[in-house]
Structures are given as structure tokens and as C-alpha cells.
Amino acid sequence: MRRVIPAALLLAAVLAGWELYVTLTGVSVLVVPPPSGIAAAIVENRADLVHQTLVTLAEASLGFLLGNLVAIVCAVAFTYSGLLRAGAYPLVLAMQAVPLVAIAPILVLWLGPGILSKVLLAAFLAYTVTLVNMVRGLASADAGTLELMHTLNASRWQQLTRVRFPAALPYLFTSLKLGASAAIVAAIAAEYIGALEGLGYLIHDTRARLDNEYLWAAVATAAVIGLAAFGLVVLAERWAMPWRREAVEET
């Protein structure tokens, strides 16, 4: 908690300075709206804002779940099949470098302006990050422990759940943290291309309507859900790996 106070003070100072700047210079709302104006826009449009946020959250979280589940299954397959790993894994690594967000227009063309194109893009992003990290994580299991399991006649399933998964947990959470923000980015990016609702749509729409205060309010909301998603994964990490709390603090 003590670590947060200086940062919170700085944030408060920035907001106060911003408000003061707008009041003193009389800069147009069309250029930079004051924090009070943004707050007013949030209160005024709260029903719409909540609705658009929920749409984006639904897209991002569905994609996040789907992408991570498929990635974990694929990582296990890669760990146990040398053929699959040799053929497909370099492609996955290459895919990681491809700007996946750039395929959003293709997905929107295929699946229309509905929720599905956003879910799929979010899933793609989460998938590539988690797959690479999970393959590394599953391989990071202690060789001695694996040998011991083998000697004790443990089944592959036991080997996987008792040794490899616990070893992979820190790797998994690293990718989940990245994936949480990436899923929201994906949802918003695909909404820019073509959507009927969602925060990305709202941001695009308010800019077109020159409703600058509502635009900033929508962007602030996107920022808050980005942070909240990240925070949620950090909390889950502490719960799942209490022995690593110290290490978590650092990231």
C-alpha cells in the first residue's frame, strides 16, 4: 500500500494541473477537455458507457478463454509429439512475430461486424503468447523429478499434472498477464474496423461526432478495464502460487 501513495499523489497532481491548465488558458473542449468535463460525460452517459464496456469485455474475455484453452492443449501436444513440434512449432514462433492485429480486416470481412470477429482476434493473440510460454514452461520441469516419476511407474497423465504443470505455472501467468491486455486491445482494434457496439466503436463514433469529452471518457474506460484485467490476473497469480508472492511483486 505504501508503494502506491507517492504514485497516487503524482496522479492527483497531474489531474489538478490539467484542470487548472484548461481553466486558465481557456483551451477549447474540442482540443483538450478538462477532467471535470470528462467526469461529467461519464456520469451523463453512464448507461451507454456501461453497455459498450460490457460488450468489449465479453469479446475480450471469451477470446482470452478460448485462446488460452486451445494454447494449453496444443502445448501439451507439442510436448509429447516430436513430429508436431518439429513441423508446427517454428510456424507458431513465426506467427508470434506477425502483426496479428493486421488480420482484423480479414476477420471482420469473414464474420461480419458482430462479436465473433472480435472474439476470434482476441483468441488468436492470447493463443500465440500462451502457446510459446507454455511449451517453454512444460519443458522447464526438473529432469530429475521427471526421472523419479518414471522410476515410480507414474503415468504420463500423472507426470503432466504433478510435475510439468506446476513447473509451467509461472510461465503461464506471464503469458496470461500479457494476454489479458492483448485481448482487450484485439477487441478494440477489431471494433475500429467494423462494429455496431463496443468501446472501440464508441471511441471511433465519438471522434467522428466531435464529442470530445465523451471520447476521452470512453478512452479512460478502456484504460480502466485494461488495468483491471491485468490486476485480476496478478491476483489469480498470487492465489495460485503463494510461494512466489515476492517474485510477483517485482513484475
Added chain:
Amino acid sequence: MKRITRKLLEGVAGVRAAAAFLLAALLLWQLVTSTGLVKFYVLPAPSTVLEAMARFRGELGEEALATLTVALAGFALGTVAAIAVAMTLTYSRLVRTAVYPLLLALRALPFIAIIPILVVLMGTGYEPRITICAISTFLTTLVNLMRGLRSADGEVEELMHTLNATGMQRLLKVRVYAARPYLLAALRISASSCVIEATVAEWITGDSGLGYLVQISGYTFQIGLMWAAIVVASALTLALVGVITLIEKVAMPWAPQAPGAGAAV
């Protein structure tokens, strides 16, 4: 030179299996599309995409240059700023406790959400696009650099202290040295996210660049060109990441896998 060649050859061997896989996928793709099993607007044949590339090579080159300019300018600005701020934060405890948590929090934000605001403030030219690339590079690189600078071996630091090294010497010979792999990892991640940020910003500014080309070719239903632009954007990213990976391997052959946090976007 020999070392570089060997590194390249090692990479080639690993790539062979993947190339076979890719070739099989391309053949299958060509087969289902040229037989009309899948409609061209759903999935254009690889040959259609190649045709569009050949026909629109002038446009593709021009827009790719615009995207590359934006990405590289943002990348350079962000990296320089990150190095300067990391040095400052390492030496001032007060600034670090106040600013660093905010910077960490900023990194979790969906940057692309602020592009429209930047467009309102700066117009539809290069400025908002370069700014967004610079911001994302800055935050990724800064966080990795801070970790890297702190990763310096404590005993070596003590030794330097015993040897009466100045603060500047300690910084350059111990901390900067330890931070190099972290810096290069951050640069690799930033290189690819810069192309992504630039592309997304081009959707919004609609002025020039590969993102702009993807969008208008989609609107005008030139599906071959749309795919061609996406392929060029991907190739651009791969090339940038490849250059940095090569630098990594040549500069630090002892580090098989560079540490540091990644960023998906």
C-alpha cells in the same frame, strides 16, 4: 563473419521442417481455392495474392515505406527516451517511487485506444502515428531496462566499490553491461509492436501506409490487394524482428534465450 554464417545456417536447419509444413499448407490452400471450393472473397488463392503483389508493387512499396518510416521513427524516439529515463530513475529514489508504479500501470493500458485522441490533437499526418509507436516502445523498453539495470551482480558492484570506481564507471561497466540482454529483448518486442501500432493508427488516420491500404482495398473489395498488403506488413515485421534477433545472437552468443517480459502488442 564466420560466426554470423554459422548462426544463419543453424537457423536454416531449424526452419526446414517448418518450410515443408508451410509449403504443404500453401499447396492445399491453392487447391481448395482454385477448384472453387472456397470463394475468392473468403480466401483468395495464393496465386491471386501474388498477382496483386506484382500488379500493385508500386503502391505496396510506397505504403510500406510510409509504415516503415512511422514504425522506425517511433521506435528510435521511444528507445532513446526510455534509456534516458531509465538512467534517471536508477539514480533518483524519490522520482522512482513516485513515477515507476505509474509507468508500470501504463504498460497494461490498451494503447491503441488513445490513437483517436492523438489524431484529434495532432491531425491525420505522421505525428500521431509516430507518437503512438514511440509511447509503446518507450514503456516496454523502460520496464525491461529497469529490470536489466537492477539485475547487475551485487558482488561485482561491491568489487567496483572496493576498487574506488566512480558512480559513472559502476553504471557503465556493471549495470549497463548486465542490462544489455534485457534491452535487446525489449527492442525485439518493440520492433514488432511498432508495426502493429503504425498499422492500426493508419486505419484511423486514413492517410497513407499499409494499414490504410488494407482498409481501402477491403472497402473497395479488392481482396487480393488487401491480402497482399497484410502479407507485406507481416514480412516487414518479420524482417525487423529478424534483424534484431541477429544482432542479439552476434552480440551475445552466450545468451540462448534473452530474458525479459514480452508484450503481445
